[in-house]
Amino acid sequence: AQRVTQPEKLLSVFKGAPVELKCNYSYSGSPELFWYVQYSRQRLQLLLRHISRESIKGFTADLNKGETSFHLKKPFAQEEDSAMYYCALSTHGDYKLSFGAGTTVTVRA
Amino acid sequence: EAGVTQSPTHLIKTRGQQATLRCSPISGHTSVYWYQQALGLGLQFLLWYDEGEERNRGNFPPRFSGRQFPNYSSELNVNALELEDSALYLCASSFPRGPGELFFGEGSRLTVL
Incomplete structure (x- = not known):
């Protein structure tokens, strides 16, 4: 069965510092990976997906099949990046999105 | 455009009762997913409906059930409520x-x- 692990529950960084959120998955096939974000008092929403290979709000994520990881990175964190971040995995034919436990990011001034 | 709407916002029940939750998808969307977010446990997949059919189900007991209507709205029913069903x-x-x-x-x- 597929599984998503986010080892950090809490992450605190200073404004302007790099931030990296770790995500590891277990799945033997070809997964589709996502990062979702929930800002304070807002709905959970998609931040980015690996097949798009795009940078959203300065965030990027690279799928590393060898290490089964999909870490989220931003070189210079901003205060508005403070939020809850979830890594999610979808597998072909299974048709469900499995979420990690989430990482709460706090960016301090 | 209206987003996904859910009702009720809050529901208080006692153990053993039944709860019904409702969801209206975005216009044009035919798939509806239900997740349970219990304190400290992240999002646990419950059910997926598409075109009126249940397509996939998470690791939850049968007292968690639902359905999808012809207009693609959906209902989640939880029977014989237990204290640990308390969640978003x-x-x-x-x-x-x-x-x-x-x-x-x-x-x-x-x-x-």
Whole structure:
């Protein structure tokens, strides 16, 4: 069965510092990976997906099949990046999105 | 455009009762997903409906059930409520044959006393 692990529950960084959120998955096939974000008092929403290979709000994520990881990175964190971040995995034919436990990011001034 | 809407926002029940939660997807979306977000446990997949059919089910007991109506809205029923059913229940919708991007509602907070 597929599984998503986010080892950090809490992450605190200073404004302007790099931030990296770790995500590891277990799945033997070809997964589709996502990062979702929930800002304070807002709905959970998609931040980015690996097949798009795009940078959203300065965030990027690279799928590393060898290490089964999909870490989220931003070189210079901003205060508005403070939020809850979830890594999610979808597998072909299974048709469900499995979420990690989430990482709460706090960016301090 | 209206987003995913869920009702009720809050629901308080006692152990053994039944709870019904409702979800209206974004217009044009035919897939509806239900997740349970219990304190400290992240989002646990409950059910996926597409075109009126249950397509997938998470690791939850049969007392968690639901359905999808012809207008693609959905209902989640939880029978014989237990204290540990207290959680935020999130509904999400997407275009068919998902999940690509899921669009989430604000959730229904169920409290079981």
